[in-house]
Amino acid sequence: MNIGWRIWLKKGELKIFGKGPKELLQRTEKMGSLRKAAMSMNMSYSKAWNLISNLEKALDIKILDKTIGGIDGGSSTLTQEGKALIDKYDELEKRIEEAILKIYKEVF
């Protein structure tokens, strides 16, 4: 037997961040494009856009810097606040994983 878990950030009852959105942001940074990142995850661009938009509204910060147009149709890079969110979430995930596994072993 083992333990499974999932965590997410929410505002009220709305899920605003978790494993999927983190992956989307990391791919956006790597690929320089939210559209390409969404495509690489089989996510529609409108879903990706809504996700980022909801996150920015909920936290009242800017996550992506977008340049519009140009030969490649514009690009997206993470803002400092976007990078900070990912770093904090990584730390959260790592520490919670450690705690959960420790408690599970102590109880079962």
Added chain:
Amino acid sequence: MNIGWRIWLKKGELKIFGKGPKELLQRTEKMGSLRKAAMSMNMSYSKAWNLISNLEKALDIKILDKTIGGIDGGSSTLTQEGKALIDKYDELEKRIEEAILKIYKEVF
């Protein structure tokens, strides 16, 4: 902003216990009947039965004592091992909740 989470027990990749099954067992004990407990949760009896059966197989313990037939169509009570599972899972949930909230406050 806040944090949400869900935990479950698994064997391999199969989820074998969590919030729903715990509720089912607690209601079974209270109502004296797996069938009535399942009905009260809008769960089919076959689903409830499979859930208990998979759990018993995965942990190699007996969870429910069943008496068959009689005027009320038989009854179900939790075994000592079934009660111990619920108690341990309650402790697990409680301690993990405390840890998650503590870590979340420290990180964010």
